[in-house]
Amino acid sequence: MVIESCHSTWVVDLENSRFRRILKGFNTSAGQASTAWRPCFGLEIDPMSESFVVLLNAEGTRLLRSWRHVEHCAQCGGEATTELTLDELRSAALG
Numbered sequence: 001m002v003i004e005s006c007h008s009t010w011v012v013d014l015e016n017s018r019f020r021r022i023l024k025g026f027n028t029s030a031g032q033a034s035t036a037w038r039p040c041f042g043l044e045i046d047p048m049s050e051s052f053v054v055l056l057n058a059e060g061t062r063l064l065r066s067w068r069h070v071e072h073c074a075q076c077g078g079e080a081t082t083e084l085t086l087d088e089l090r091s092a093a094l095g
Contacts, residue, residue: 001013001014001043003045003052003066003068004068004069005066005067005068005069006067006069006073006076007023007024007025007076008021008022008023008024008066009021009022009024010052010054010066012040012043012054013037014040014042014043017039017040017041018037018038018039018040019037019038019040019043019054020034020035020036020037020038021034021035022034023035038056039056040054040055040056041055041056041057041058041060042054042055042060043055045068049067050067050068051065051066051067051068052065052066052067052068053065
């Protein structure tokens with residue numbers, strides 16, 4: 001699953017219980033800025049607020065919360081985010 005937030009593209013692989021983030025706003029010709037794959041224990045998406053939570057442990061006591069970037073985004077005030085090509089997204093997702 002791919003989720004666009006204001007500052008990152010989140011790649012969540014629930015089948016393998018892992019996720020990574022591709023940070024936006026970096027010069028892609030110099031290489032992608034992405035995190036390594038990290039374990040996750042679930043993903044919760046709130047369709048009313050556009051927020052989502054990545055559970056970092058089985059107990060749900062460690063988590064990362066963010067918001068999906070949408071048109072007229074209330075979180076960042078922006079209208080658009082940096083786009084990634086499919087090749088850039090594949091490269092970061094497979095790495």
